Amino acid sequence: MAQAITLARPYARAAFELAHAAGSLDAWSHALAFAASVAGDVRVARLGSDPRVLPAQLVALHLPADMAADAPFAQFLGEMAEQRRLVLLPEVAELYEAFKRESESQLLVKVTSAMALDAAQAEQLKASLKRRFKREIALETRVDATLLAGAVIDTGEQVIDGSARGRLAQLAGALSH
Amino acid sequence: MSSTTLNPSEISELIKSRIEQFKLGAEARNEGTIISVSDGIVRIHGLADVMQGEMIELPGSSFALALNLERDSVGAVVLGEYQHLREGDTAKTTGRILEVPVGPELLGRVVDALGNPIDGKGPLGAKLNAAIEKVAPGVIWRKSVDQPLQTGYKSVDAMIPVGRGQRELIIGDRQTGKTALAIDAIIAQKDSGIKCIYVAIGQKRSSIANVVRKLEAHGALAHTIIVVASASESAALQYVAPYAGCAMGEYFRDRGQDALIVYDDLSKQAVAYRQISLLLKRPPGREAYPGDVFYLHSRLLERASRVSEEYVEKFTNGEVKGKTGSLTALPIIETQGGDVSAFVPTNVISITDGQIFLETDLFNAGIRPAVNAGISVSRVGGAAQTKIVKKLSGGVKLALAQFRELAAFAQFASDLDPATRAQLDRGQRVTELMKQAQYAPLSIAELALSVYAAEKGYLDDLAVNKVLPFEKGLHAFMHQNHADLMQKIVATGDWNNDIEATFKASLDEYKKTGSW
Numbered sequence: 098m099a100q101a102i103t104l105a106r107p108y109a110r111a112a113f114e115l116a117h118a119a120g121s122l123d124a125w126s127h128a129l130a131f132a133a134s135v136a137g138d139v140r141v142a143r144l145g146s147d148p149r150v151l152p153a154q155l156v157a158l159h160l161p162a163d164m165a166a167d168a169p170f171a172q173f174l175g176e177m178a179e180q181r182r183l184v185l186l187p188e189v190a191e192l193y194e195a196f197k198r199e200s201e202s203q204l205l206v207k208v209t210s211a212m213a214l215d216a217a218q219a220e221q222l223k224a225s226l227k228r229r230f231k232r233e234i235a236l237e238t239r240v241d242a243t244l245l246a247g248a249v250i251d252t253g254e255q256v257i258d259g260s261a262r263g264r265l266a267q268l269a270g271a272l273s274h
Numbered sequence: 275m276s277s278t279t280l281n282p283s284e285i286s287e288l289i290k291s292r293i294e295q296f297k298l299g300a301e302a303r304n305e306g307t308i309i310s311v312s313d314g315i316v317r318i319h320g321l322a323d324v325m326q327g328e329m330i331e332l333p334g335s336s337f338a339l340a341l342n343l344e345r346d347s348v349g350a351v352v353l354g355e356y357q358h359l360r361e362g363d364t365a366k367t368t369g370r371i372l373e374v375p376v377g378p379e380l381l382g383r384v385v386d387a388l389g390n391p392i393d394g395k396g397p398l399g400a401k402l403n404a405a406i407e408k409v410a411p412g413v414i415w416r417k418s419v420d421q422p423l424q425t426g427y428k429s430v431d432a433m434i435p436v437g438r439g440q441r442e443l444i445i446g447d448r449q450t451g452k453t454a455l456a457i458d459a460i461i462a463q464k465d466s467g468i469k470c471i472y473v474a475i476g477q478k479r480s481s482i483a484n485v486v487r488k489l490e491a492h493g494a495l496a497h498t499i500i501v502v503a504s505a506s507e508s509a510a511l512q513y514v515a516p517y518a519g520c521a522m523g524e525y526f527r528d529r530g531q532d533a534l535i536v537y538d539d540l541s542k543q544a545v546a547y548r549q550i551s552l553l554l555k556r557p558p559g560r561e562a563y564p565g566d567v568f569y570l571h572s573r574l575l576e577r578a579s580r581v582s583e584e585y586v587e588k589f590t591n592g593e594v595k596g597k598t599g600s601l602t603a604l605p606i607i608e609t610q611g612g613d614v615s616a617f618v619p620t621n622v623i624s625i626t627d628g629q630i631f632l633e634t635d636l637f638n639a640g641i642r643p644a645v646n647a648g649i650s651v652s653r654v655g656g657a658a659q660t661k662i663v664k665k666l667s668g669g670v671k672l673a674l675a676q677f678r679e680l681a682a683f684a685q686f687a688s689d690l691d692p693a694t695r696a697q698l699d700r701g702q703r704v705t706e707l708m709k710q711a712q713y714a715p716l717s718i719a720e721l722a723l724s725v726y727a728a729e730k731g732y733l734d735d736l737a738v739n740k741v742l743p744f745e746k747g748l749h750a751f752m753h754q755n756h757a758d759l760m761q762k763i764v765a766t767g768d769w770n771n772d773i774e775a776t777f778k779a780s781l782d783e784y785k786k787t788g789s790w
Contacts, residue, residue: 100309100319103346254322256305256366263301270335271296272289 102192105185109192112173113200119169122197128170129190132159136186145184152178159183204232209239210248211260226250288397304367308332309347311359314508315553318348318365327407331366334358338365339372339510342554349554351510353388371407374518375400376525380499381469384486387503387515389522393486404525406517410576415585419627422658422767423534423602426462426715427455429645429708432667432725433674434630437658438468438532439580439600443622445607445614446632450644452606454712455630456536457485459604461494462715463534468602469526470498471535473519476512476542479504492713512546520577523601527579530586530597535578539606540571544618561617568621571605575625578603628652641709647674660767662722669729670704677701696734703733706741719763720749726777732785740790747790752780 116125135141135158144150144158156174157166164170177183198205206226208214214222219236226234230252245261306320316338324330330338330350336358342349352359353372374389379400384393391398419437436442444452460470472489474482482502489495499522503515516537526533537543544567551564559565580600587595605626607619612634614623623629628651637644656664676697683690684698707728710716716724724745727733733741752760759776762768 100346102319106346251305254304254320255302257302267301268293268296271292 101185101188104182105188105192108173108177108182108185109189109196112189113193113196115169115173116193117200122200125170126194126197128161128164129186129193131161132174133187133190135159136183142184145181155183159186198235202232203235204230204252205235205237207237207239207251207253208248209241209244209251209260211240211242211244211246213240214238214248222250303369306348306365308359308361308363308365310361311352311356313553314352314356314510315550316350316352316356316359316365318350319346321348321365321367324348324367325371327371329368329370329372331368332359333363337368337372339514341550342556351513351550351554352508353510353514354508356508371405372514372518373403373405374521375402376404376522377402380522382496382498384500384502387501387507387511387518389518392502402525404521406514406521407573408521408524408577410573411579411581411585415581417580417582417598419580419600419654419658421532421580421600422655422660422663423459423468423532424462424466424715424718425455425459426717427458427643427645428710428716428721428724429643429647430455430630431663431716431718431721432708433647433671434628434645434650434652435655435659435663436602436604436628436652437580437655438602439578440628440652440654440658441575441578441603441605441626442652442655443605443607443626443629444632445609445619445623445629446644447609447612447634450632450634450637451642452608452632453481453485453538455632455643456538456604456606457488458712458715460489460498460534460536461492461713463497464492464494467532468497469523469531469533470494471501471519471523471533472498473501473503473516473535473537475503475515475537475539476505476546477538479506488713509546509549512543513550516540516543516574520574520601524577527581527599527601528586528589530583530590530594530599532600532602534602534604537574537603537605539608540574540622541608541618544570563617567618568625571618571622572625575603575605575622577601627654641705642712643710645708647671647708648678660718662763662767662769662773663718663725665769666722666725666729670708670725673697673700673704673728674708677705699734700728700731702738703736703741704728706738707733707745709742716749717760717764718767719752719760722763722769723748723752723777726774727781730778730781732781743790748781748784751784751787756780 112125112129116122141158145155152175155178156171159174160171208222219238223234223236243262247260249260249263250257304321304323306318308316309319310317318330324340324343326340326343328340330340332338332352336352336354338350338352340348340350375398377400379398383391383395383398386392419439421438423436423438424431425436430436444455446452460472463470472485482504486495486500489498501515501519503512519535523533523535544563547567547570548563552558552562556564578601580598583596583598586597586599605622607622609619610616630650631646632644633646636646680694680698707724727748733744736744756776759773763773
């Protein structure tokens with residue numbers, strides 16, 4: 098079975114290219130985020146597989162209130178509804194954001210630290226990450242006391258584990274085999 | 275972990291050395307998430323930087339081998355147990371391909387496909403690790419096969435000689451003595467200095483235990499490494515085991531030594547690989563094997579080779595000079611109902627430098643080893659045969675070939691002309707002479723003596739059932755009266771008029787005693 102993300106990719110790319118051409122990347126971003134949160138609801142998911150619900154009704158359900166029914170985004174939703182792919186909206190939104198960041202040469206970095214970072218630390222981290230990855234850094238911080246000390250930096254692909262917990266795990270691995 | 279028993283001091287020593295070697299630092303690695311686990315196959319989302327064949331670290335200190343790199347996921351096969359893995363677990367790349375310990379420390383040991391000892395004799399203490407997948411030496415670094423590898427079997431050494439660095443396939447149905455032949459070849463290396471590796475793939479643990487016991491009983495375990503991926507182990511380990519064994523053999527080859535590796539057997543490895551491939555949803559081809567099953571065996575057997583002095587010198591940075599290295603492979607293939615035209619047998623026949631056919635009919639007729647001399651060949655071994663054996667064994671081959679042509683007429687023996695009858699008689703005796711018990715390898719001097727006796731007609735007037743007792747007595751007689759000559763032949767392999775005169779005189783003398 099193909100994965101949801103594989104199915105979502107063509108829709109996300111189409112949405113991104115449409116938005117990029119129209120110069121409305123941020124508007125699409127907000128609209129997609131809204132539609133994704135609607136699609137993520139279990140009650141909506143049940144409606145999606147109900148044959149009595151028409152595609153047009155589903156589109157109206159997912160469309161943000163401030164958007165016209167003939168806006169390009171509404172047409173995009175209409176196409177997805179025709180193909181019965183509205184359930185993929187969360188993945189589409191996620192991929193869309195990735196495409197958007199890529200076009201802005203921005204990198205989303207999730208930092209989990211044992212203690213909350215203060216502003217100076219965050220700036221310092223941002224600067225050194227920018228040097229390392231040669232991209233603009235969008236920082237997302239989280240606190241997890243179970244790391245004991247240090248931080249884990251997750252760029253989505255690369256994970257830099259500088260936490261005490263990670264080092265202990267490394268030591269445990271080295272001792273057990 | 276393997277359940278080896280250690281005493282407490284050894285454990286703390288080990289821990290100490292590991293802590294000393296442990297490098298602490300922030301680790302930057304590619305991470306992904308397991309999205310499914312089924313039948314030993316994990317699918318992992320993420321891991322954008324993973325390489326084909328790379329080891330992937332999974333929770334619970336287990337590892338997987340990345341085999342399928344797809345757009346949004348990586349298909350990997352877990353090496354060993356997979357019951358503890360869950361959807362959502364993290365998987366990390368390691369940047370390494372699978373490695374096993376190598377070195378002389380492994381001799382006399384039994385290890386699994388990943389190089390962990392399973393014989394309860396404690397840690398290996400190997401100093402080196404080697405990647406299991408390596409590219410075979412290129413043409414420039416090779417040398418042609420010109421040294422013999424004695425298997426100790428009359429029928430093989432005389433008619434289908436194997437050279438060091440050759441790949442000689444042993445093929446036959448079940449219960450035809452394939453393993454016995456390979457084990458005897460290992461036992462025969464006791465004094466030759468050739469290191470041996472026996473890779474058991476998909477076999478019963480009881481048969482493996484038997485092999486280990488037999489090798490030990492005949493003093494052959496000390497120069498042998500046994501790599502085991504038994505039938506109860508995962509298909510991934512059965513697939514990996516031959517490459518692991520090969521890496522252990524290459525250690526000796528690259529350092530100017532000679533090694534012999536037996537893959538017992540490659541049909542089971544192909545079956546294990548088929549299982550992995552089908553579970554990874556690769557398209558099935560002939561006999562449901564994947565498309566790259568030929569490459570599976572060709573890249574393995576290509577690593578068996580003879581390398582030149584320059585290669586050894588370059589590899590060891592000048593430490594070993596003027597020595598060639600070799601890795602001789604004896605792959606084993608089991609056929610079903612004698613069908614050698616099935617997919618895997620034809621592949622391996624075409625890859626190897628010759629094959630030894632073992633047949634059920636011959637085996638049941640009491641001809642053991644059940645070698646069919648007519649269709650067994652060695653494509654390069656002739657160049658490597660010892661001078662004396664090469665000189666003398668021609669007659670045996672010819673006698674057997676003529677005998678096969680005439681065998682159909684054997685029933686009408688009384689109606690045949692004397693020449694034909696003589697050929698039939700000679701053939702029967704040579705066939706009888708080629709029989710040999712297990713675990714009784716012959717030296718080249720004994721082999722030369724036996725074939726000389728056959729060629730010069732000393733057996734012709736014996737009853738067929740007296741041929742083997744005659745031979746046995748002859749060997750004892752020679753060892754008693756001409757021990758120095760026998761040793762000289764073993765050492766040099768020469769053949770000249772003096773030796774022939776001694777052979778002739780001794781045979782005449784022995785024949786007069788009539789003591790067999």
